Amino acid sequence: MKITGTFIDEISHDIPHQNWGREEWDRDFGYMKAVGIDTVIMIRSGYRRFITYPSAYLQQNFGCYEPPVDLVQMYLELAEKHGLKFYFGLYDSGHYWDTGNLQSEIDANRYVIDEVWKQYGHFKSFGGWYLSMEISRKTKGATEAFRTLGQQCKDVSGGLPTFISPWIDGKKAVMAATSQLSKEDAVSLRQHEEEWSEIFSGLHGSVDAVAFQDGHIDYHELEDFFAVNKKMADQFGLQCWTNAESFDRDMPIKFLPIKFEKLRLKLEAARKAGYDKAITFEFSHFMSPQSAYLQAGHLYNRYKEYLQSLR
Amino acid sequence: MKITGTFIDEISHDIPHQNWGREEWDRDFGYMKAVGIDTVIMIRSGYRRFITYPSAYLQQNFGCYEPPVDLVQMYLELAEKHGLKFYFGLYDSGHYWDTGNLQSEIDANRYVIDEVWKQYGHFKSFGGWYLSMEISRKTKGATEAFRTLGQQCKDVSGGLPTFISPWIDGKKAVMAATSQLSKEDAVSLRQHEEEWSEIFSGLHGSVDAVAFQDGHIDYHELEDFFAVNKKMADQFGLQCWTNAESFDRDMPIKFLPIKFEKLRLKLEAARKAGYDKAITFEFSHFMSPQSAYLQAGHLYNRYKEYLQSLR
Amino acid sequence: MKITGTFIDEISHDIPHQNWGREEWDRDFGYMKAVGIDTVIMIRSGYRRFITYPSAYLQQNFGCYEPPVDLVQMYLELAEKHGLKFYFGLYDSGHYWDTGNLQSEIDANRYVIDEVWKQYGHFKSFGGWYLSMEISRKTKGATEAFRTLGQQCKDVSGGLPTFISPWIDGKKAVMAATSQLSKEDAVSLRQHEEEWSEIFSGLHGSVDAVAFQDGHIDYHELEDFFAVNKKMADQFGLQCWTNAESFDRDMPIKFLPIKFEKLRLKLEAARKAGYDKAITFEFSHFMSPQSAYLQAGHLYNRYKEYLQSLR
Numbered sequence: 001m002k003i004t005g006t007f008i009d010e011i012s013h014d015i016p017h018q019n020w021g022r023e024e025w026d027r028d029f030g031y032m033k034a035v036g037i038d039t040v041i042m043i044r045s046g047y048r049r050f051i052t053y054p055s056a057y058l059q060q061n062f063g064c065y066e067p068p069v070d071l072v073q074m075y076l077e078l079a080e081k082h083g084l085k086f087y088f089g090l091y092d093s094g095h096y097w098d099t100g101n102l103q104s105e106i107d108a109n110r111y112v113i114d115e116v117w118k119q120y121g122h123f124k125s126f127g128g129w130y131l132s133m134e135i136s137r138k139t140k141g142a143t144e145a146f147r148t149l150g151q152q153c154k155d156v157s158g159g160l161p162t163f164i165s166p167w168i169d170g171k172k173a174v175m176a177a178t179s180q181l182s183k184e185d186a187v188s189l190r191q192h193e194e195e196w197s198e199i200f201s202g203l204h205g206s207v208d209a210v211a212f213q214d215g216h217i218d219y220h221e222l223e224d225f226f227a228v229n230k231k232m233a234d235q236f237g238l239q240c241w242t243n244a245e246s247f248d249r250d251m252p253i254k255f256l257p258i259k260f261e262k263l264r265l266k267l268e269a270a271r272k273a274g275y276d277k278a279i280t281f282e283f284s285h286f287m288s289p290q291s292a293y294l295q296a297g298h299l300y301n302r303y304k305e306y307l308q309s310l311r
Numbered sequence: 312m313k314i315t316g317t318f319i320d321e322i323s324h325d326i327p328h329q330n331w332g333r334e335e336w337d338r339d340f341g342y343m344k345a346v347g348i349d350t351v352i353m354i355r356s357g358y359r360r361f362i363t364y365p366s367a368y369l370q371q372n373f374g375c376y377e378p379p380v381d382l383v384q385m386y387l388e389l390a391e392k393h394g395l396k397f398y399f400g401l402y403d404s405g406h407y408w409d410t411g412n413l414q415s416e417i418d419a420n421r422y423v424i425d426e427v428w429k430q431y432g433h434f435k436s437f438g439g440w441y442l443s444m445e446i447s448r449k450t451k452g453a454t455e456a457f458r459t460l461g462q463q464c465k466d467v468s469g470g471l472p473t474f475i476s477p478w479i480d481g482k483k484a485v486m487a488a489t490s491q492l493s494k495e496d497a498v499s500l501r502q503h504e505e506e507w508s509e510i511f512s513g514l515h516g517s518v519d520a521v522a523f524q525d526g527h528i529d530y531h532e533l534e535d536f537f538a539v540n541k542k543m544a545d546q547f548g549l550q551c552w553t554n555a556e557s558f559d560r561d562m563p564i565k566f567l568p569i570k571f572e573k574l575r576l577k578l579e580a581a582r583k584a585g586y587d588k589a590i591t592f593e594f595s596h597f598m599s600p601q602s603a604y605l606q607a608g609h610l611y612n613r614y615k616e617y618l619q620s621l622r
Numbered sequence: 623m624k625i626t627g628t629f630i631d632e633i634s635h636d637i638p639h640q641n642w643g644r645e646e647w648d649r650d651f652g653y654m655k656a657v658g659i660d661t662v663i664m665i666r667s668g669y670r671r672f673i674t675y676p677s678a679y680l681q682q683n684f685g686c687y688e689p690p691v692d693l694v695q696m697y698l699e700l701a702e703k704h705g706l707k708f709y710f711g712l713y714d715s716g717h718y719w720d721t722g723n724l725q726s727e728i729d730a731n732r733y734v735i736d737e738v739w740k741q742y743g744h745f746k747s748f749g750g751w752y753l754s755m756e757i758s759r760k761t762k763g764a765t766e767a768f769r770t771l772g773q774q775c776k777d778v779s780g781g782l783p784t785f786i787s788p789w790i791d792g793k794k795a796v797m798a799a800t801s802q803l804s805k806e807d808a809v810s811l812r813q814h815e816e817e818w819s820e821i822f823s824g825l826h827g828s829v830d831a832v833a834f835q836d837g838h839i840d841y842h843e844l845e846d847f848f849a850v851n852k853k854m855a856d857q858f859g860l861q862c863w864t865n866a867e868s869f870d871r872d873m874p875i876k877f878l879p880i881k882f883e884k885l886r887l888k889l890e891a892a893r894k895a896g897y898d899k900a901i902t903f904e905f906s907h908f909m910s911p912q913s914a915y916l917q918a919g920h921l922y923n924r925y926k927e928y929l930q931s932l933r
Binding site for chain 1: 637687800
């Protein structure tokens, strides 16, 4: 199973910034391309007051800071140069998921979608939309928001594809800013299927693919959960992608690059389940030869050897 | 706002050591100089049993270990070579702030100040003193200690300048050795002003500058707190510096280099408030091209671009 | 006190993986050799489902994953090439220490010992066995297991040496996956001696050396604990080694390389106590010039200077 897409973690919640400029990003897109990545997904266009492009709307209405660089334009230009597709991740005000004020979040993003498409829609590298709200079974009420925003993304852009990347509420679904590594009250396979079937049934064609994060369950649980995910995706007409996390959730340092053996187990499980595509969170910190975490460069080499062994 | 000073974090409480020798420090002082740094501040001369110079007094009276290198002498020599001013940070026995035994801490440092000036006062790079006790509003009783020690530093050295670097008791004022990132009971702007006015009024010319740490409040709070700090500093005849933290307090890994955009926000806020000088905690881990954290080298480059944009 | 052995931390509990291939390990064995290391100890041959060699037994009986590389063979070959002795660490199912099911753990390892010796015993670099269960005073019941397994290792291999590496239940004996750095209820020197004398008296020649981990007590406690350890080792006919931890237990990031000054204090204490040998946990992350933690390379240089100063 080859990784053909990666998130770009700007703005990040929990991964320290690498402080790269255009030169480093240009080089990184080249490293991605060299291992078969064809899609880059900007994980969110903003979080609370930090934003990735100089949005007049967000600065006026949410008190956002003027960004030092227009990252959206830069990524679109570099994607064009390297022949990659760029997916735009929606804005997250931070208030929505805290207070349940769904309508306000939807309204904000309706402006953002229009603003962004008007400003950047002409780039031929603009390839799709990422509905950036990371939900799990506890936020089922968000289905309606997904449907509304997904539909608007498609309408404004002539039907460009949309996707979501939720997490499985497994034993490793703990907050990054705690020292815990696992919890007791993990979801069962049956509950997972029931609850996500309900969510998927509410999407009605507004979302094209679902890429469950693969890091919250144990390695021997992958096969069962992946089979259920594929079954549900088929049933509701979604593409089934895997979001193969390339960082290690089992270590006290939160987070450094994953041990290759673990990544391989997860990719093999996705292959066996017949998944359509693998993307990763994320290449630039955890798999790049120029990452500040030097383990990432070695992971890149191990992954290249794995690709060769697949031929 | 240009950073013209940096702490040197020897002995450290919470930042893992880089194990540099003289060669690395020599090179680092060169990197500092190249971006306009003219002042290096050794954050403390010792903490509990670990010390930076072979103090007979501290070894005999506090059971301190003989240090493998005389860092004070090395820093003074390298500062002389590179044309930097060196500030000496006082000793912290660790007992004082734990038990409130102020007098013992004052007595220890009275010896240290004499010993150090006798041994190293002839270096023309010896430029000042740092009163290393990091206090906040909860340690108002320490004002007297600051005044006594600051006065002694000035008396013994012919009036060399002294400064303090307290923290604002904001939402991010949490212990490093917890997994928390923020707390609920942050100080209000009004309380901050009342309490620090009282502290500053007790210093009576024994302290020349105050460099509040800038990392414990949120970015949108900077403007208000900085305005109050400047007003108080003016009122009590202190220079108003900012201690611009170059590490990121918002991430689960405690601590890696800060995202440049955040550092820029803080420096800009200090500039707008009319601050006199910016120092950082600290260059060698978080901004140096040779830091073990490679993000630091990229931060150095981004900061250099920022300096060029100011011209 | 010269470090002449190092653990190899595969499979790791708490140190993120470096994703090295054969080339990096080959180079690392060279770096080890260059500073006088003659022994490499694979810390465990497996933990729960992850294993280091393609054991038919463990895959069938414990659901272990097939490893991507036969690390045991690779290490034995590289040890042979570089003239090092390789110690094999036993398998840890993870169930034993959790549930107290001693007999099952013993049985598993009886198979592993036979399997491994049959498959790899012909390597002349196969130098000994490491009884990988890390016990402390709270697992005194494990003495019998140590004796049984140690004896079997020796019987099957014509008497190759065996050792254990327990920890002292000192103030820094806290779990890696918590944010704590120390605890209150540390063991006293007297209790330590009583309890370990009892354990050692039960080993009856099945274990040749004990290498207490040196990182759980404070630096000024080293002398007293080391003296007791040496006395007990002499009394019960064990070689007394020190396991000099080269990572720093005093920092919020768990774990990065130790400050050289601290390592030196620990090695000097072992020398003064007349210890027989020093090994470290572990070279490749914390002391290697090619470690992903660049502080490690500087520690390597500081350690080399220390070796030269001993001549």
